[in-house]
Amino acid sequence: MIEWREEKTAIGIAPLARLAESLAAPDALRLASLAGRGFAVVVAPAARETVAGHLAMEPDERGGLLCGSLYADERGAVAAVAVRAAVPAVDFSSSGVSLRMETGVWDRAREALAPGEIVVGWYHSHPGLGAFFSGTDRRTQAAFFRHAFSLGWVIDPLRREEAWFAGEASAPLPAERVVHLAP
Numbered sequence: 001m002i003e004w005r006e007e008k009t010a011i012g013i014a015p016l017a018r019l020a021e022s023l024a025a026p027d028a029l030r031l032a033s034l035a036g037r038g039f040a041v042v043v044a045p046a047a048r049e050t051v052a053g054h055l056a057m058e059p060d061e062r063g064g065l066l067c068g069s070l071y072a073d074e075r076g077a078v079a080a081v082a083v084r085a086a087v088p089a090v091d092f093s094s095s096g097v098s099l100r101m102e103t104g105v106w107d108r109a110r111e112a113l114a115p116g117e118i119v120v121g122w123y124h125s126h127p128g129l130g131a132f133f134s135g136t137d138r139r140t141q142a143a144f145f146r147h148a149f150s151l152g153w154v155i156d157p158l159r160r161e162e163a164w165f166a167g168e169a170s171a172p173l174p175a176e177r178v179v180h181l182a183p
């Protein structure tokens with residue numbers, strides 16, 4: 001039923017300081033305050049706007065992939081996942097809380113990657129249902145987004161709710177660890 005292909009690419013990890021340097025002071029301070037508590041997610045305005053525009057007020061479930069990069073602390077542990085861009089799936093079929101994305105979205109995501117970037121996760125909507133991971137979502141996450149840093153972002157555009165999950169086991173990411181950068 002799900003026909004995605006998983007990309008097999010070497011994963012580049014940059015120093016966290018490089019990310020911090022690129023942020024406005026309040027965002028950099030927020031990121032620093034999260035150190036040592038598992039990785040933070042840093043969402044660029046462009047990614048958020050693409051996702052919001054794709055999902056806005058649509059009664060059907062939609063989704064896509066997230067492009068970005070990884071940053072490690074001095075010990076080499078992943079300290080931040082930066083989400084730079086979102087790639088909407090154009091042919092997206094779903095029923096209830098299940099979903100399917102066209103395979104071409106992987107090709108477009110790969111073309112959208114900047115040097116050093118990877119597909120860091122996926123997003124999809126639950127219009128009016130609330131922001132949670134269904135059993136299907138957990139299976140999708142486990143099958144295609146099983147790195148510890150792999151993100152699952154679910155949004156209810158009608159209720160204006162969002163939730164983030166990470167890794168093969170779809171562990172919930174606390175909201176305070178998600179930094180939405182100011183435009």
Ligand SMILES: [Zn+2]
Pocket residue numbers: 097098124125126132133134137154
């Ligand atoms: Zn779902």
